Structure formats: C-alpha cells, structure tokens
Amino acid sequence: MxxxxxxxxxxxxxxxxxxxxxxxxxxxxxxxxxxxxxxxxxxxxxxxxxxxxxxxxxxxxxxxxxxxxxxxxxxxxxxxxxxxxxxxxxxxxxxxxxxxxxxxxxxxxxxxxxxxxxxxxxxxxxxxxxxxxxxxxxxxxxxxxxxxxxxxxxxxxxxxxxxxxxxxxxxxxxxxxxxxxxxxxxxxTSKKEDFHIVGFVPAMGGIAALHVARREGKALRYVGKVGTGFTMKVSADLRKRLDALPSPKQKLVSKRHIKAVEPRLVAKVEYRDVTADGYLRHPSFKGLAED
Structure with a gap:
C-alpha cells in the first residue's frame, strides 16, 4: 500500500x-x-x-x-x-x-x-x-x-x-x-459582468489591480479585486484614465496601497463564481464598457 x-x-x-x-x-x-x-x-x-x-x-x-x-x-x-x-x-x-x-x-x-x-x-x-x-x-x-x-x-x-x-x-x-x-x-464555463471601478493599485507605468463593485439599486457593493487580464498597453491606458478621476466622497476601499476613485469607469470582468463572502473568484479583466 x-x-x-x-x-x-x-x-x-x-x-x-x-x-x-x-x-x-x-x-x-x-x-x-x-x-x-x-x-x-x-x-x-x-x-x-x-x-x-x-x-x-x-x-x-x-x-x-x-x-x-x-x-x-x-x-x-x-x-x-x-x-x-x-x-x-x-x-x-x-x-x-x-x-x-x-x-x-x-x-x-x-x-x-x-x-x-x-x-x-x-x-x-x-x-x-x-x-x-x-x-x-x-x-x-x-x-x-x-x-x-x-x-x-x-x-x-x-x-x-x-x-x-x-x-x-x-x-x-x-x-x-x-x-x-x-x-x-x-x-x-465562466460568467461575465460589468462592475464599477472604485479603486486601483498603482504600479510602475500602469496598474497592478483594479478594485470593483457591483451596483445594487442605487448603492454599490464591493466585490473584490481583479489582478489579471491586462497587457502593458492596457495597463498604461487604464492608469491615465484612472489618474484623471477625482477621489470619491465615500470610499469603498481604504487601504493605504489602494487609490480610491469615483466609480465613473465600468470594467467588463469574466469570473468563475462568487465566494461565500461575496467576492469574485478567478476574475479577469476583459475591457472597459465604453458605453
């Protein structure tokens, strides 16, 4: 045996x-x-x-x-x-x-x-x-x-x-x-959904991760971070657009290494599932919802 x-x-x-x-x-x-x-x-x-x-x-x-x-x-x-x-x-x-x-x-x-x-x-x-x-x-x-x-x-x-x-x-x-x-x-199989970007982790010339939230009625509920799916060009472009956004009056993310932004940009995200705590499992960035 x-x-x-x-x-x-x-x-x-x-x-x-x-x-x-x-x-x-x-x-x-x-x-x-x-x-x-x-x-x-x-x-x-x-x-x-x-x-x-x-x-x-x-x-x-x-x-x-x-x-x-x-x-x-x-x-x-x-x-x-x-x-x-x-x-x-x-x-x-x-x-x-x-x-x-x-x-x-x-x-x-x-x-x-x-x-x-x-x-x-x-x-x-x-x-x-x-x-x-x-x-x-x-x-x-x-x-x-x-x-x-x-x-x-x-x-x-x-x-x-x-x-x-x-x-x-x-x-x-x-x-x-x-x-x-x-x-x-x-x-x-996978799920696809649009989420509001409420913060990001800066990196050299771009971003390391996005922090996103789901809209539920008039409120936003934080659902975690998205740390994959970015090419270097996409990362740099996102950084420029996110740096141009003002800081929010009410932050959903407040850790020191995360820069909070007004939720004006929407990310298209593919993910496997949601954990028991309500966070996305295996999320991947697929682009911005330009509309």
Missing amino acids: PGFLSPQLATLKAKPATGAAWIHEIKFDGYRAQAHVSDKGTRIFTRSGLDWSTRFPTIVAQLAGAGLDQAIIDGEIVVVVGERTDFGALQGDLKAGRHDRMLFYAFDLLHLDGHDLRPVPLLERKRLLRDLIERTGLGPPVLFSDHMDDGAAMFSGAEKLNWEGIVSKRADAPYRSGDRSDSWQKIK
Missing part, C-alpha cells in the same frame, strides 16, 4: 475534445481529494498531500465501514446547492464544522488490494471503481462520478446548469501522477 500519490492534473483548453477516444466528466467545484483505505485506517489527502481526514468525518466513516482491504480513490469533495457544486458553500460548511451536505465524487481508482492500477487504461479503472462501489454497498456521501461520450453536449449542459465546466479524458490513457498532460483536458 503506497503513501500519497501525486494526482494527475488537467490542461486548460478552450473546447471539449471530440471523437470516440475521449470520455467527458463533470468538473466539480470543490476540493480535490485522495482517499486511502487500508488496515492502517482511512485517510483523506488534499491535492498537495495534506491529511484532512478530520475535516471530513462522514466521508471517512462511510469508506471505513465498506469492508475494503486496500484502495486509493481519486475524486472531489463538494457541496451541491441546487443543480451545481458550490465552493463557497463548501468553505462555509468547513468553517462551521457542518458535514451533512458534503459528498465525495469518486472518479478514478489508483490502487486496489496490492495492485497499482495507474498503468491500466482509464475506462478499465472506472469500471473497476464502479464495481467496487456497487459490490461494497458504498453510497452517499460517497458517489461514483459517471461520464458521457459526447463532450459538446455535456459542455452545453454545463453552461446551462452553471457548472464549473467539464473534464475531457483519453479513454485509453494511463494515470500519470503529478503530470499535467493533454490526456486530461479541462474546459471551463
């Missing part, structure tokens, strides 16, 4: 892979997790190898009671809200010590009863994983993550249901620990 195995990672792509050589899974918005079950106990490791077993007691208990001899299962721990996984809700539950909504979606089997399954083709590993879950009677909070053959249809569904995206995987590929290769490809 090996120790922690570095997980395989996915390469970001713009579109789903096509053809019979590929299968497609949901891209969950949670914590990547590796479950280890043996006669020495049941443990759950994070993507970087931290032991978070005590943070997921219901999942550990379900795996420990399944009668497994040796198994290493790769998956994602999530909280589902409506029809989608919600990272903010997962973080909130962890902070509150609440475990009843947490689920472990298992999508790969790396080791079973003394056998290293990583050289085995993906579809065979998934078949063994499904059989293992059915044979042992595993159920919620441990669930099998199924797949589809049509990546375009799955991605279209992901956009409609506001999932984080999908992962396209080579059906015949081995599991490559610690590798980020094209045999696993992640395709993300």
Whole structure:
C-alpha cells in the first residue's frame, strides 16, 4: 500500500475534445481529494498531500465501514446547492464544522488490494471503481462520478446548469501522477459582468489591480479585486484614465496601497463564481464598457 500519490492534473483548453477516444466528466467545484483505505485506517489527502481526514468525518466513516482491504480513490469533495457544486458553500460548511451536505465524487481508482492500477487504461479503472462501489454497498456521501461520450453536449449542459465546466479524458490513457498532460483536458464555463471601478493599485507605468463593485439599486457593493487580464498597453491606458478621476466622497476601499476613485469607469470582468463572502473568484479583466 503506497503513501500519497501525486494526482494527475488537467490542461486548460478552450473546447471539449471530440471523437470516440475521449470520455467527458463533470468538473466539480470543490476540493480535490485522495482517499486511502487500508488496515492502517482511512485517510483523506488534499491535492498537495495534506491529511484532512478530520475535516471530513462522514466521508471517512462511510469508506471505513465498506469492508475494503486496500484502495486509493481519486475524486472531489463538494457541496451541491441546487443543480451545481458550490465552493463557497463548501468553505462555509468547513468553517462551521457542518458535514451533512458534503459528498465525495469518486472518479478514478489508483490502487486496489496490492495492485497499482495507474498503468491500466482509464475506462478499465472506472469500471473497476464502479464495481467496487456497487459490490461494497458504498453510497452517499460517497458517489461514483459517471461520464458521457459526447463532450459538446455535456459542455452545453454545463453552461446551462452553471457548472464549473467539464473534464475531457483519453479513454485509453494511463494515470500519470503529478503530470499535467493533454490526456486530461479541462474546459471551463465562466460568467461575465460589468462592475464599477472604485479603486486601483498603482504600479510602475500602469496598474497592478483594479478594485470593483457591483451596483445594487442605487448603492454599490464591493466585490473584490481583479489582478489579471491586462497587457502593458492596457495597463498604461487604464492608469491615465484612472489618474484623471477625482477621489470619491465615500470610499469603498481604504487601504493605504489602494487609490480610491469615483466609480465613473465600468470594467467588463469574466469570473468563475462568487465566494461565500461575496467576492469574485478567478476574475479577469476583459475591457472597459465604453458605453
């Protein structure tokens, strides 16, 4: 029984892979997790190898009671809200010590009863994983993550249901620990919205980040900073336009390194989601709303 195995990672792509050589899974918005079950106990490791077993007691208990001899299962721990996984809700539950909504979606089997399954083709590993879950009677909070053959249809569904995206995987590929290769490809959905610029972080000849707010009725609510998406030319142009704005009478941002401005410019921002605290996750600047 090996120790922690570095997980395989996915390469970001713009579109789903096509053809019979590929299968497609949901891209969950949670914590990547590796479950280890043996006669020495049941443990759950994070993507970087931290032991978070005590943070997921219901999942550990379900795996420990399944009668497994040796198994290493790769998956994602999530909280589902409506029809989608919600990272903010997962973080909130962890902070509150609440475990009843947490689920472990298992999508790969790396080791079973003394056998290293990583050289085995993906579809065979998934078949063994499904059989293992059915044979042992595993159920919620441990669930099998199924797949589809049509990546375009799955991605279209992901956009409609506001999932984080999908992962396209080579059906015949081995599991490559610690590798980020094209045999696993992640395709993300995203949200786009216009936000008022309420401040910025100056940098040499440009800006380091924008601070933005969402208009809610007549008020503005601060939603965080945007620190990517600027070319050097765009950064310099933004700096000139922001320097020309007066300081606001009421500041939404007041830290020393942030220069607050009147919210007269509107930024187009692409982002993944909103945290439990109401801040944008993975925002990227896409331009100014010139209208």
